[in-house]
Amino acid sequence: MQNNRNYFIAIALSVLIVLAWQFLYMNPRIEAQRKIDEARKAQQQTIEQVKTPAADGQAAQPGATAPSGQAAATETREQALAKTPRVIIDTPALSGSINLAGARLDDLRLKDYHETVDKSSPIITLFSPADTADGYFTELGYVGTDATGSVPGPSTLWTAPEGAKLTDKTPVTLTYTNEKGLTFTRTISVDDHFMFTVADRIENTGQAPVSLSSYGRVTRFNKPTTPSVYVLHEGFIGVIGEDGLIETKYSAAEKEAVTPPKATGGWLGITDKYWAATIIPPQQSAYEARFSHFTDGQPRYQADYKDDAFTLAPGQSVELKNLVFAGAKVVPVIDGYEASYNIPRFDRLIDWGWFYFITKPMFKLMDFFFHYFGNFGVAILCTTIVVKALFFPLASKQYASMANMKRMQPKMEELKAKFGDDRMGLQQATMQLYKEEKINPIAGCWPVLLQIPIFFSLYKVIYITIEMRHAPFFGWIRDLSAPDPTTIVNLFGLLPFTAPTFLHLGVWPIIMGFTMFLQMRMNPTPPDPTQAMIFNWMPLVFTFMLASFPAGLVIYWAWNNTLSVIQQAVIMKRHGVKVELFDNMKGLFRRKPAPSK
Structure with a gap:
């Protein structure tokens, strides 16, 4: 449980962000757009009459105050x-x-x-x-x-x-x-x-x-x-x-x-x-x-x-x-x-929002890469690399803390067996173990918290700047400020019908969900059944929820997940900790032994 504390904090914060987005923005936007379409038809009929x-x-x-009357x-x-x-x-x-x-x-x-x-x-x-x-x-x-x-x-x-x-x-x-x-x-x-x-x-x-x-x-x-949004x-x-x-x-x-x-x-x-x-x-x-x-x-x-x-x-x-x-x-x-x-x-x-001091410099960085490569999608990828490089020292501490926590897992199990139901004694012994091994259990939380403003700032840049409007990436992404136009429901355009909005699931959201799945599999599955269920279903939930986000932000998240997987693997290997990815992947398809009678 200790091993996954930081990750679950990140998940909780991310879920809060996405749920707020869904209820405060997407649902009202869909409903408002329907009303707008109906109003336009009615207005057109009126004009023709x-x-x-x-x-x-x-x-x-x-008058003497200000212009009025129309x-x-x-x-x-x-x-x-x-x-x-x-x-x-x-x-x-x-x-x-x-x-x-x-x-x-x-x-x-x-x-x-x-x-x-x-x-x-x-x-x-x-x-x-x-x-x-x-x-x-x-x-x-x-x-x-x-x-x-x-x-x-x-x-x-x-x-x-x-x-x-x-x-x-x-x-x-x-x-x-x-x-x-x-x-x-x-x-x-x-x-x-x-x-x-x-x-x-x-x-x-x-x-x-x-x-x-x-x-x-x-x-x-x-x-x-278009309906107004909070951001x-x-x-x-x-x-x-x-x-x-x-x-x-x-x-x-x-x-x-x-x-x-x-x-x-x-x-x-x-x-x-x-x-x-x-x-x-x-x-x-x-x-x-x-x-x-x-x-x-x-x-x-x-x-x-x-x-x-x-x-x-x-x-x-x-x-x-x-x-x-x-x-x-x-x-x-x-x-x-x-x-x-x-x-x-x-x-x-x-x-530029509350994080003006981050958002505008981030745009400047993306604009620099755009003028060099001529593609804002590539600029997003390059900006992500720069952000990951800037946060590398913090990320290194985060993954090092996770590696140390993993290394201490056998000793933690011994303490649990020793103290049993004595929660106070277990807590004191655990803190003593952290002190002896020079481990800070909350050290891994800070990089996650510090990157939340970065995420919001990048979203802000993609959403508000006109430079992103109708900016293409490669292939089917012709507008980075709009959601991925493809959907798996009609086999990405092969079938001649339009999928309902709530079932709209494009290629890039699926790629993002897969990279998130790989990132979560870098850590062992929690022993607690509830946590394990969250662990397994979270990538799928995020895949559907982010399907309505601007494609540029989904591309960023997928690329960021990929870099995080590579970064975590390298750092853990340097600390002598086994990378759990492949074993965890195999465990998904390994049949569990039947319970003994």
Whole structure:
């Protein structure tokens, strides 16, 4: 029993992890996906029944607090795009258009990312107009007073030069002049990735001073179609001044708006698993931020800010600059923006989790191997080798402790025979034996406990980073972030039917289960029948439970088990302890003698 204590601790911890995953993530995800499919069919039927476009769905002019008010959305995306004048966006990474009504970014697609692993599938649509059911947009405007006159807001029609087109080489300049002599000149530029720069110049050509303040908002109507999970934050996010990182779930905002204290510096927006839209307001001005959910008209989620008011005297002008990130959360790109624009903690837009100090370096290591080998699956294998090498001294102590425990087994049996039912005497004698032989019975636990954060960090990297999305390995694994698509139930695709989800068992989970079986057979079967049953059935249980995990994580676990078997065999042999693997394997097929009569 002592020999297997460390292993059973590892099993218990692993079972806890897997059960939590199954009940907190997989079961809700399967059920939610069914509902999503049904909702999509119903929505499609509704769209087909729409015969005429709805009335103008633009939001009402924002008041003195923040933008609000949105009409119900019933139009198709094509109808909404054709309804207002637009400026085309065409860069190496983006396609879409700027809506001149409100100067909104409400039509944006990501050229390099497709909805499925099939390159012929549609590219990802990030932003859609407010008149559609999937409305999602970013808007920058101003809040004024009666003396200010009308200022740029949701319904303001900006003017663009004829034939204007926004590319990474050619910015676009929009203009608007109100009835009070205020002239707004907006220059929008974009780089070759996902960062827009919006520079406004406001000139007071009127006869009286005016007071106004700027605002910005990221607004979306729907939550992501895939259900949220505990290990990943999706929803509102921002770094607000001294308050630092703030993450607010959609469900929390539905109950009550989150309004951090007025701050200077930072950013705010909405994040999904792989995509995000954020606004980086002027970093020298104080502003009020808010994460909220509105139900007036079209229900919507909104991250917005409003600057303190400033005054423009006649003949005076002022310049303001906002940055808008809208695109894929590519790690080097996000890190580059943080450094080049001096955006505080912008790398936290990617949810690295509690073990940030482990997770991000692990990604960097995997990314290094990827750039060397060109395959993230190979990068996972190489990263596993590096992790095993780093933990080799601890693993050596663990297996040495196990070897010493095995060597002490005959003496332990003598003590059991000597003390019989005297548990206190047996415990004292056992501790004395450990002391004489210089054995620490819990030394083998520490490597297992220390590697749990490593496992979580690797899972986090595979699950959240867009670099893993649709990243192939070899053979049938075309997406390391998705489960193994094969299943033994239909003979790995030879039979023409799809296996039920709960019976889905791919090739790599089977390989992982076999390597786990070999690893457990490195130690003798426990004498206790209950422990022996757990010992025998655990690999099979894990095989089915991990079948729904990302293929990259299952490949890592299978490879890690294989390296552990080799490592344990080498260390035990060095300590003069017999490797039990082959004898234990033979014992499985050896017939037990019939009980004597």
